[in-house]
Amino acid sequence: MPDTIRIRSKFYSNDIVVTRQDSANATVSLTPSKPDEDSTYKLKQDVEEGVANAGMNVLFLVAISIPLVRSVGRFINSKERLPYWDKLYSRFWILGIGYYLGMIILGLQRTKADDFYVLLVLGLLIAVLALVRDYRPARTLLLGLVPLAVTKGSELLLHAISPATLDFYHEGFSSAQGFSVLWLIVFAFVARSHKRQAEAERLEREAAALEKRRIEAQNAILEQMVTERTTSLTRQTEELRETLEELRITQDQLIQSEKMASLGELTAGIAHEIQNPLNFVTNFADVSGELLDELEEEQQRPTRDLALETELLHNLRQNLTKITHHGHRAASIVRGMLEHSRASTGERLPTDLNLLADEYLRLAYHGLRAKNKSFNATLHTDFAPDLPLVEAVGPDVGRVLLNLFTNAFYAVQKRREQLPAQPDYVPTVSVRTRALPEGGVEIRVHDNGTGIPEAVRQKIFQPFFTTKPAGEGTGLGLSLSYDIITKGHNGTLSLETEEGQGTEFIIELPS
Amino acid sequence: MNILVVDDELDVRALFEQRFRREIRGGQLRFAFAHSGEEALDYLHQHASELVLILSDINMPGMSGLELLGRIRQEYPAPPPPAPPRVMMLTAYADETSRQQALELGASDFLTKPVDFAALKQKLLQLAAQDDNAYENENSGS
Known part of the structure; x- marks a missing residue:
């Protein structure tokens, strides 16, 4: 049973992988560095080229990653969102170039240096995106990056632990990476649209805030106007009240003077009205004195006229009543006059x-x-x-x-x-x-x-x-x-x- | 002598009756009372021949004393007999215009209130004496 030789170019690099599956169904990598194989030379030449290519790859990757990292930084607006980390982050190019130079100096131009660099860049991006995960486009981008980082990471891990297993699942890894790259691209677009949306929302919010501030400013002005108006109205009301009070006082004075004027008109009438009862009072008092004189004279006489005495007494009593009556009459007129003049x-x-x-x-x-x-x-x-x-x-x-x-x-x-x-x-x-x-x-x-x-x-x-x-x-x-x-x-x-x-x-x- | 006192004050009657009680008792003076000019005219129409003197207030509601005086002088012009009653005016407003007016209208006298009863009594008794003399002369003449 012949062995199966499988030659496959890697999806993401120029490496050629040659594997042999023998009759026992064990897979053996045919590393090109083995000199005893027939195809060695050719292969070896390829391998050396591959190694040189790894160095070139890193340089290439560094050259790509610097603008890429920058653009991601711009995308999430790291200057504002991560002002502290941004200082380090914006100096990423030092890391990239340092990595490349370090690799050259240390002679680490092994096949996987480029993959490790990719993982490093991915890790950095994920870390930065994770820091701003509250920002929705960043979160989307993060979600897009994770599968690529996972496949890349696990491939490297597997490469370090058991390269044979990696070779065995090489195809699977390749397609998984292909998918994760596609996934990343899709998510990058989604993230971009999210960013646009967020930007639009932000603009809208800013416009709304601006409008709100404008309205608030307007309200403040209005409020001030209202306050001023209220103050002036209050002042006017106060003035009006004072004027009204003055008018009321004037009216009272007018009423009083009108009363006094009519009292003046009344004076003569009142005098006449008082004169009459007073005349009666004096006259009846006077005539009562005469009656008493007569009564006394009558009592002195030896033969008293009792009928006359009774009549005199009766008149006296009557006169007292009349004096009281006319006295009251005069008093009531005076009282009326006082009432008339009084407020x-x-x-x-x-x-x-x-x-x-x-x-x-x-x-x-x-x-x-x-x-x-x-x-x-x-x-x-x-x-x-x-x-x-x-x-x-x-x-x-x-x-x-x-x-x-x-x-x-x-x-x-x-x-x-x-x-x-x-x-x-x-x-x-x-x-x-x-x-x-x-x-x-x-x-x-x-x-x-x-x-x-x-x-x-x-x-x-x-x-x-x-x-x-x-x-x-x-x-x-x-x-x-x-x-x-x-x-x-x-x-x-x-x-x-x-x-x-x-x-x-x-x-x-x-x- | 019959005298008619015209005054709107009712108590004038009591006052006159007491002031002249002796003269009334002695039959020298006889008083009748009216409370308004209208009442006075009515009385006059009924007792024209007996009445010798009218004592009238000027200020009265309705017909005033002066109007009454005018009416009397209209109705009872100057002699021959029966002689018209004399009219004495009494007023609280003792101003010259009223006096003049009263005298022009034919008032025989003008007295002011408050009435001086002593003076009034003297005047009345004097008039009564004249009246009696005239009466006696008249009687003896016929």
Whole structure:
């Protein structure tokens, strides 16, 4: 049985491997260095060339590996990712050249020096990639390199331990290496695409971050603007509040001065009203003295007229009652005057509007009469006897009534002055109260004066509007009255008027 | 002598009745009271011949004292008899214009409030004496 001789060129080098399989099925490497073989010379020559080629291979590999290692370094951006290791890594060429020179100097131009260099480079790359394994393209590349490194490593290992076994599985190793190289190429492409993807994502992220920063900057600007605006608004609000406060104070002062003005109008009326009860007080006190004198005289007489004495005593008692009554009357007028001038407490109490209307009608009338002696008017009152009490601020409603009465008297006086030729004209001011069927109370103040022209009617409740000559009216009377009735008492103040016929103001107050 | 007192104050009646109680008791003066100008005119229409003197307040609601005076002078012009009643005005507003106006309208006197009752009494008694004399003269004449 003849031996089988197998001659095979290696996949990755120019070495020629010759193996012989004998009849016992044992494989024997025919190393070309054996001089006793027939083919020795030729083969030997090949082997020497092969050895020289190994040196050339290493040089070639070094030349290739330097840019390759560099490009991998660029690929994973080692400068940024591994700033410390990069300094060593970028000096890889020293290692490559050192390896080659070392190999020449040491004369290690054995067949496997080139393979060992390849493994070294692979190991280095794997180590570097493993350091940056968080970076996805690096991981992919790492995965691509591992099979090549494993086959290369195991081949070298096997070569060192048992070259025969290596030779036996040579074909398998060759194809495995072929596959791992293909694998590496595929993964290198995949890694490249991953890198592109990652790059795109990075750009996107950077753009997003940039946008975010831009928005944040914009937000900061906006926030600052808002803060400034808020500050200025707060300041404006503060200013407005102060102005409002000033206005309120001014309004209070105006109301107070309007009250004082109307008090001035009232003074004469009040004086007259106080004068009458005071006259009675002094007169009854005086006449009581006379009665006592008479009583004493009577008691001195020998024959006493008991009937007369009883009458005198009765009169005395009656006079005391009258003195008390008129004293109270004067006091209540003074009290009313004080209430009128005092700042309103705003307290709403059950109020008899009949009494209030009567009191202020008289005050208004006498006030006007004191100013104008020739003035006279018929006062007519029509008070509902069953008028319910109304929760009201007495002095405030009194002020409204005083104002309406004063205006009414003014209107009839004006008409009298305009029509002196009409002796039949009787200036009349009347006040009427009645309970409203739906609850609440109505007060109507009527005059048969000049009436109010249409143009004036619109403005009559506006502040500072007055038809009176300068200095005679503040123009606040009706506007304040309107506020008192509508805002202060939730009531209504309206008017019916006909030019040349008269005017009627109607107050409605809820019960 | 019959006197009509016109005043819107009700207590004027009590005051006059006490102030002139002796004269009333003695029958020298007789008082009637009205609380407004209108009431006074009504009374006057009913007792025209008996009434000698009207004492009227000026300031009254409705018809004032001066209006009353005007009406009386209109309705009862100057003599011949029966002689129109004298009208005395009483007022708290004692200013010259009112006085002038009252006198022009034919008031026989113008008194200010508060009333000086002593002076008033003297005037009234004087008038009453004149009135009595006139009355007696009239009676004896016929």
